[in-house]
Amino acid sequence: MATSAARARIDSPPPPPPPTQPRRGDDDYVPCNIVEIELLNFMTYDRLACRPGPRLNLVAGPNGSGKGSLVCAIALALTADPSVLGRAASVGAFVKRGEESGHVKISLSGNTPEHIIRITRKIDTKNKSEWLLDGTPLDTACVFLHSSELYMLLLKKLKKAVEHHQLIYRSKELKNLEVANLMRKRLPWLKYEMKEEELIEAQEQEKTMKKKMEIAKIWEDSKRPIEYVSY
Template sequence: MASSRAAKRPKVDPSSSSAPPPQRGDDDYVPGNIVEIELCNFMTYDHLTCRPGPRLNLVVGPNGSGKSSLVCAIALALAADPAILGRAASVAAFVKRGEDSGHVKISLRGNTPDHKLCITRKIDTNNKSEWQLDGTTVPKKEVIDLIKKFNIQVNNLTQFLPQDRVCEFAKLTPIQLLEETEKAVGDPNLPVQHRQLIDRSKDLKILQVAVKQKEKTLNNLKALNAELEKDVERVRQRDRLLKKAELMKKKLPWLKYDMKKKEYKEAQEKEKTEKKKMEEVAKIWEDSKGPVEELKKKKMSHTSNTKRINSHMAENMKRRQDITDKELQLKGQLRATLEDIEDLKRQERSRQQRILKAKEALSAAERELDDLQPYEAPKAEMADSTHGGNCTTDLRYK
């Protein structure tokens, strides 16, 4: 749908840039190009003056001939910090050994071929720098503003790449390379627009996530609404049923009245019918009352006879029970007497056995007594015991 399509990206108006891209002049130089470099007591150089061409310039030489020194001189003259060169942390290290001071002078092409801007940076071994612009001493900030005017970015590795920072350049991610390239192109609004584009992309993603969440919430609310509609319909049905129940409650007394009225009429009709039946039954009762009285009298006579017979039966049963109890008592006494007789018999048998055993023991003792030899007392010993008078012999025989 057309409404769901993303809005087109607005076109960038070329006239909105802060400055038009630089144009080459008749001398083939672009404003801000280096037209002359002068070194004095700088690293390996005593004095050097060179004039780069308007396009590609190559510095060729053997190792240690001063190629990197020339690059360092350009960077320091363009207000670069010594740390970005990867060689030394202070400008004092760039003064030629044995000298106290040196300087770097760079001439930049101005807006016309005849206009040149000379930037001079004097350094010494005390790590001090003095800045001059066209021979006049100026603060460093003024030099930095001039360099920014020509969009010279010494800290940008895509625009200025020292030998000792090649590894850092190789470590740049594609996104960082793109950002540094945009800065080096020359349009200062390009990085800003890129950053705005990134921010808006993030905002778009956030909005897309929010839209999805809102859609999910909307679906949940729709489902909840559908459930609530069912509840609402049930509530409405309940209200209708309550109203109907209330109406039924109002009709109920009338219905009860009609039912009771109908029952009352039916009861009246039934009462009349039953009354007629009762009259007929009463007449029959009066007719049969005489035989009933006679039967009652006969019943009373039979009842009295039955009571008298029952009392005789009860007395006979009682006497029979007494005789039975006495018989049981006598049987118990007889059983006890028989048991006593048996005990006496057992005692008698036991006594006879003891008498028999005593007789046998007496006979055995008599036989043993008969077998014993006659006893003769020792006369000599008796005489001694009689004269001594100190001991008494007690002789016992069994």
């Protein structure tokens, strides 16, 4: 029996190798890294062009600085449905107020430093979208999605980022639950501490009242006439 089990372990195929990670180039970028973001008449921006670093994973800033606009632009340019962004149900609502149209352009690093992939999504207030890949119009976003294995890698990275966000959210929920359980366990002790504080306060009030009563008694006694005793 042991020999058969050993033979089965020997004959079983080896486990698949771990997936290889893309190598960073001399500029520290890997394929599908965002190298430039360009906005025109998009939400709060009239015009914006920014070049994030190769390890972009967080957009931070004070309230009202346009963080959400930048993140929405990245998502919409990479085929996200407007309804999942929590800002508006239609793409036309992302056009800056007072304007009729705008666009989002995302430039991605390719397999070489010289290879740049430019994805443009033009939008208007009539909820129409026009896609361009490296300046060439596309009929649908599906053409863009299946045009290269590089784009499939991009989708995998987006999925990984979403899963990471969900993991952070769940860990926060777990932490809040642990705090709630801890408070529930401490509740009897907190009630005891409150009762103890109330008892100490009542005792202090009792001492104060006794002192006042003693002072009042002394004062009343001092008002009585002095009795003389003759010997």
